[in-house]
Amino acid sequence: MTGRAAARRYARALFDVALKESDIERINTDLERFAGLITHHEALSHTLTNPAVPAAKKRGVVQALIERGGGLAPVLTRFLTLLAERDRLALLPEVAAAYRERLLDHHKIVRGEVITAMPLPADRLKALEQGLGQATGRTVVLDARVDPSIIGGVITRLGSTVFDGSITTQLEKMKQALIDAGQ
Numbered sequence: 001m002t003g004r005a006a007a008r009r010y011a012r013a014l015f016d017v018a019l020k021e022s023d024i025e026r027i028n029t030d031l032e033r034f035a036g037l038i039t040h041h042e043a044l045s046h047t048l049t050n051p052a053v054p055a056a057k058k059r060g061v062v063q064a065l066i067e068r069g070g071g072l073a074p075v076l077t078r079f080l081t082l083l084a085e086r087d088r089l090a091l092l093p094e095v096a097a098a099y100r101e102r103l104l105d106h107h108k109i110v111r112g113e114v115i116t117a118m119p120l121p122a123d124r125l126k127a128l129e130q131g132l133g134q135a136t137g138r139t140v141v142l143d144a145r146v147d148p149s150i151i152g153g154v155i156t157r158l159g160s161t162v163f164d165g166s167i168t169t170q171l172e173k174m175k176q177a178l179i180d181a182g183q
Helices: 003-021 024-040 042-049 055-068 074-085 089-106 122-136 167-182
Strands: 109-116 139-146 154-158 161-164
Touching (some): 003 024, 003 089, 024 042, 024 089, 055 074, 074 089, 122 139
Parallel strands (some): 109 139
Antiparallel strands (some): 109 154
């Protein structure tokens, strides 16, 4: 099993248990905070992800971090301890990302990206989010990005779906049509 697949499985299990026993929002916040702590502290990251360090030592470090951090929800404490015992703490950033995706899915929120050649006014961005929300039946949250190379138009990504209405793509299609017609 790949690391990403394992991370998704761990995230699904954590989410399912948190949904029954805890506050899923708090678990998300605490999980991201803990993953960020490990990711941004080089020595700690090296220790907890190094296969040469025994799992028992990693478990002790995780428990000490939890105690010093003021405690976490019991569900998350058990989960982090389990990851340490199984020597799977290297998956923590991916688990946090997969958990966040499950949380958004639970709230029927889909994140996406909109790319334009020029900055998009806030009212147009909001209108685009609302239109896509009506089309998908979910709440859509878009991150706007400017890319002058598309010349004009809009490229929107929602998950794995891409709506490409850029002028660059239209010109490429016209070019290909002319090439095909000439043959």
